Amino acid sequence: MIRTTLAVVMSLGVASTALAAQCGNGPSGFNAWLADFKVEAVQRGIRKSAVDRSLNGVTYSKRVIGYDRNQKSFKLSFDQFWARRVNNAMINRARSYISNNRRMMDRIEKRYGVPPAIVVSVWALETGFGANNGNLPIMQSLATLAYDCRRSDFFTRELLAALQIVDRGDMRPEQMRGAWAGEIGQTQFLAERYVNYAVDFDGDGRRDLMRSVPDVLASTANWFAQNGWQRGQPWGPGTANYNVIGKWNRADVYKRTIAKLAEEIAR
Template sequence: MRGLSLVVLNMVGMLALSPAASAATCGNDGSGFANWLSQYKREAVSRGMSSRAVSRALSGVRYDPRVVRLDRSQKSFKLSFKQFYARRVSSSMIRRGRSYIENNRRLFSRIERDFGVPPEVIVSIWGLETGFGANSGKMSVMRSLATLAYDCRRSAFFTNELDHAIQIVARGDMSPDQMRGAWAGELGQTQFLASNYVKYAVDYDRNGRRDLIRSIPDVMASTANYLKRKGWRAGQSWGPGTKNYRVLREWNKAKVYVKTISVMATKMAGR
């Protein structure tokens, strides 16, 4: 990759994280959470995590019944593309996207050189995910992930995400208090899960931290890095039926969401 030193994970005091779920017993209400959390902390350290990072990340964490209610209330995606696009995208949103690109032309040119992803695609994702950073979420990521890791419905998945969230703290990217996002623990202006944050986030402003909440260069470059690592083909179309369209499916499995990214990017590019 030209002009950029890729992130090398600083794993001092930590071993590679196992995707296996903690053996701690899950629960379907908050009554067993405190015991579960104590056991999770012990097991996390036994699996090679820094005891200091575990303690710091999970200090004061409590069970959040609201998170469980939100998880249980998810419904199947039933909107048509036309309905979804009308709800989520407007002409003013397209104009704002173009303005962001024009006002940050040097940054986006460098990102396209380094990762091969056009600015229109990155900015479309940014706009759809959080309204260009306006709605990235205010819930404690550690509290949400600990609650969902304890909850029996998807314990293994969210235990893995909690492991990686602690790794973000351990390597110094963000403090636990700074890690605020959506109810399911998504972080930053383009909503990275913690495991994807660890794998794909880059320190593009070169300040020593990968900050997907406050650093626009880090946000934009990390989103491009994700797409590149998933197989994005530089200089090629992103419309339906293309290889790049299939890469967008890696970002979000919902067909209407992927089509919306593609159409938004095409309109921003003036095609």
């Protein structure tokens, strides 16, 4: 079944217009959708060369749809989730990293007001300190999910943002490999988050959330700062900063785990 998506309005530094591409609930209409989307992306201000380099040859992924329909980890209790995701080795490694990189971590905290324990807690939980960034082609994942009717509007915005990342020269399409929902880099920024919050902290002229740990950690701190983090305030349940953690990930078990892990790291 194919049906027209709702109008998508987004801000990517280009004029906002409604997307007319159609979503679908299976692979049969994907190629036609993709051809229409490529035209619309260019109309939105993304260079045709970037669109073609990113989307030529992209196919529908049943694997990604399967992942999307089978999300179970956030249904665990907090104790189950904590036991599965956190251990003493993680806590000790986080503490050691902060201690061994104190100058950089202090610079990040001074600029953004976010404690090292919060930033490193997110880094540890999202990818095990950058060890598990994911290896699926991000353009394929986002194109599949943008075409799929379940969350077409949301992932259409993400796909457009991913194209902008390529268009502005931060990454090449072949470098963009990540988790099944298109998450990018060591703290798993979605593409729109990357566009809005990634920073070049190591000064090499690119926002590199794949390989540059300074960029990764500073960008994560920048996200928290721009989303209401209150400098020098606690982050436990019931606080304003705890609510900010909830914006990072709305799942209750995840935000509780970030907060508790950060407390353990900061001890």
